[in-house]
Amino acid sequence: MRTQVGIIGAGPAGLLLSHLLHLRGISSVVLEKRSRDYVERRVRAGVLEQGTVDTLVEAGVGERLRREGLPHHGIELRYGGAGHRIAFEKLVPGRSITVYGQQEVVKDLIAARLAAGGDVRFEVEDVAVHGLEAEPYLTFGGERLDCDVIAGCDGFHGVSRPSVPEGVLSVFERDYPFAWLGILARVAPSSEELIYTRTERGFALHSMRSPTVSRFYLQVPADATVEEWPDERIWAELKARLESVPGFTLATGEIMEKGVTPMRAFVVEPMQYGRLYLAGDAAHIVPPTGAKGLNLAVADVRVLTDALAAYFENGSTALLDGYSEACLKRVWRAQHFSWWMTTLLHTFEDDDPYGRRLQLSYLDYVTSSEAAATTLAENYVGMP
Ligand code: FAS
Ligand code: PHB
Numbered sequence: 001m002r003t004q005v006g007i008i009g010a011g012p013a014g015l016l017l018s019h020l021l022h023l024r025g026i027s028s029v030v031l032e033k034r035s036r037d038y039v040e041r042r043v044r045a046g047v048l049e050q051g052t053v054d055t056l057v058e059a060g061v062g063e064r065l066r067r068e069g070l071p072h073h074g075i076e077l078r079y080g081g082a083g084h085r086i087a088f089e090k091l092v093p094g095r096s097i098t099v100y101g102q103q104e105v106v107k108d109l110i111a112a113r114l115a116a117g118g119d120v121r122f123e124v125e126d127v128a129v130h131g132l133e134a135e136p137y138l139t140f141g142g143e144r145l146d147c148d149v150i151a152g153c154d155g156f157h158g159v160s161r162p163s164v165p166e167g168v169l170s171v172f173e174r175d176y177p178f179a180w181l182g183i184l185a186r187v188a189p190s191s192e193e194l195i196y197t198r199t200e201r202g203f204a205l206h207s208m209r210s211p212t213v214s215r216f217y218l219q220v221p222a223d224a225t226v227e228e229w230p231d232e233r234i235w236a237e238l239k240a241r242l243e244s245v246p247g248f249t250l251a252t253g254e255i256m257e258k259g260v261t262p263m264r265a266f267v268v269e270p271m272q273y274g275r276l277y278l279a280g281d282a283a284h285i286v287p288p289t290g291a292k293g294l295n296l297a298v299a300d301v302r303v304l305t306d307a308l309a310a311y312f313e314n315g316s317t318a319l320l321d322g323y324s325e326a327c328l329k330r331v332w333r334a335q336h337f338s339w340w341m342t343t344l345l346h347t348f349e350d351d352d353p354y355g356r357r358l359q360l361s362y363l364d365y366v367t368s369s370e371a372a373a374t375t376l377a378e379n380y381v382g383m384p
Helices: 012-023 036-041 050-058 063-068 102-115 231-242 293-314 323-345 353-366 370-380
Strands: 002-008 028-031 047-049 070-072 074-079 082-087 097-099 119-121 128-130 137-140 143-152 170-186 195-199 202-210 213-221 254-269 276-278
Touching: 002 012, 002 137, 002 293, 012 028, 012 102, 012 143, 012 293, 028 143, 036 102, 047 050, 047 293, 050 063, 050 097, 050 293, 063 102, 074 353, 082 370, 097 202, 102 119, 143 293, 170 231, 195 231, 195 323, 202 231, 213 231, 231 254, 254 323, 293 323, 323 353, 323 370, 353 370
Parallel strands: 002 028, 002 143, 028 119, 074 195, 143 276
Antiparallel strands: 047 097, 070 097, 074 082, 128 137, 137 143, 170 213, 170 254, 195 202, 202 213
16 A cells, blocks of 8 residues: 555644645545544644634635634733733734634544545554655554655654654653643633633633533642542632632533643654654644644644645655754744743742742733733734
């Protein structure tokens, strides 16, 4: 069996890459270890930058996103008993974000690939990478797929990055001393916009998925387990952290899903080796405070698609050779912004009283200076 691009992983990166390559007349096969139902139900990101929305709409997979996505023109920073709106329409006119669950993006992409006769294989076992230096191929479940190029879109725990020989990749990483407990609840949002809250009890985020479904996050200890967080405790803690301004009451409802996500930052350089190109979480992880993970995956895929099109259309390898450098500039900007938002809004146990005063002073500055607020706004909606 042969294809031009062998893609490992049917998350946003792998599926979007397969779709964009198809639009350029380039063949691919997507190999996914999980079931279709699993990847379509996996609750993850919720905020799409303008660039991500534009990419999906221009690629013809944004129709439901346009219909059901929730455009947002600001966020609230809530601390010290008061709320402060970061108004995108004032600070970065014409730019906004759209709230639309990652699982919805995945559903739209799978539907588009299958409607176009795309080769997306689920529940594939034992994918392995071979011949990266010259004649690449993938093996899986007793089969072999010969390809010109392999795209590692298999996330942080995938097989593609580990297939690069020792000593080639430089790893940059930072683990945070806490995690996020993510909650999906069948309850109307208690706020029209996202609320990022800093309290002495810890960080909380009020997001949403639709007019009837809310998404919340609580900062919890790094070793927290879901079992330690029964629904009653979750609602009590969300209320304790979010009901910190006069007149705000958090509505509660049925919790449909909850899970603990570690908070880590990770980058490998370069994001390529031989005929292997890494995209999305296979190459980098950001703490989700800046809502960048999914958007970075889309940005990588835009660059990789143009590079592969140049290669297959006229044999030019210049863009492929420059793939990592082109991606890493945006990756590191998102890494810094995600670190900045995380340190600005979370409580660190080893922080001393001086450190906490610095944090509050920075929040005062960001919510009172137009220049400082613009820094947050332009990074949050996505750098051009
Ligand atoms: P993904 O991890 O989405 O997809 C990789 C795919 O490869 C998976 O389907 C996996 O099953 C498959 N795979 C792995 N190994 C394989 C193998 N050996 N063979 C075949 N297939 C294999 N980002 C945000 O912006 N905001 C958030 O709120 C947010 N919350 C998150 C919560 C959680 C629990 C996690 C884990 C991540 C979260 N992220 C968030 C980041 C997330 O959205 C990623 O950035 C995004 O999924 C990246 O997409 P991909 O690179 O496609 O990787
Ligand atoms: C989400 O809605 O899942 C979400 C929103 C903003 C973030 C992280 C997650 O910073």
